[in-house]
Amino acid sequence: MYRQSLWIVSLLLFAVTTDALAHQAKESVTRVLFNNRTGNIEVMHRFLAHDAEHAIRQIFDGNPDVLLSQNERERFTRYVSERFTLRDQDGTELPLHAVGNEIDGAYLWIYFESAIPTTLKSLTVTHDALRDLWPAQTNLVTVERNGETASALFAKGAESITIELGSHSAAQTP
Secondary structure, three states, X not given: OHHHXXXXXXXXXXXXXXXXXXXXXXXXXXXXEEEXXXXXXXXXXXXXXXXXXXXXXXXXXXXXXXOOOHHHHHHHHHHHHOOEEEEOOOOOEOOOEEEEEEEEOOEEEEEEEEEOOOOOOEEEEEEOOOOOXXXXXXXXXXXXXXXXXXXXXXXXXXXEEEEEOOOOOEEEEO
């Protein structure tokens, strides 16, 4: 009986420790999708709602409730819009317009869109959201166009990454 109890306690401690360590990983995922049907570039950011609340606390002070407060979600949306950009091959920033946000389980989703430029050979992405608060923050961006997918990982010093559209190459700019 003692061994069985010890085994159960060990298993519970492992589960709690794994959960705690898993939450220590600061990361977001962003999907950039070229929607030819609508003529828009659709940007979908996914953040842990818990991380968004901590960020708002550090940036704006107070005790935010991202899960219940649309105002706090919009506040975080504005923060993200100031730290995420898309530029064309000439360095011209594509205007991203906030479309909305929502809570889905433990995640906060934020949506933006921009018209697809008539000529677009490459896309330079900058994604500094939460990286200004937590050096260990990583932001993964996946770009999908005409059945091709390219990914860019923003971590440890990566400021902008250029993705050549029509190929899978990406170049990081320190």
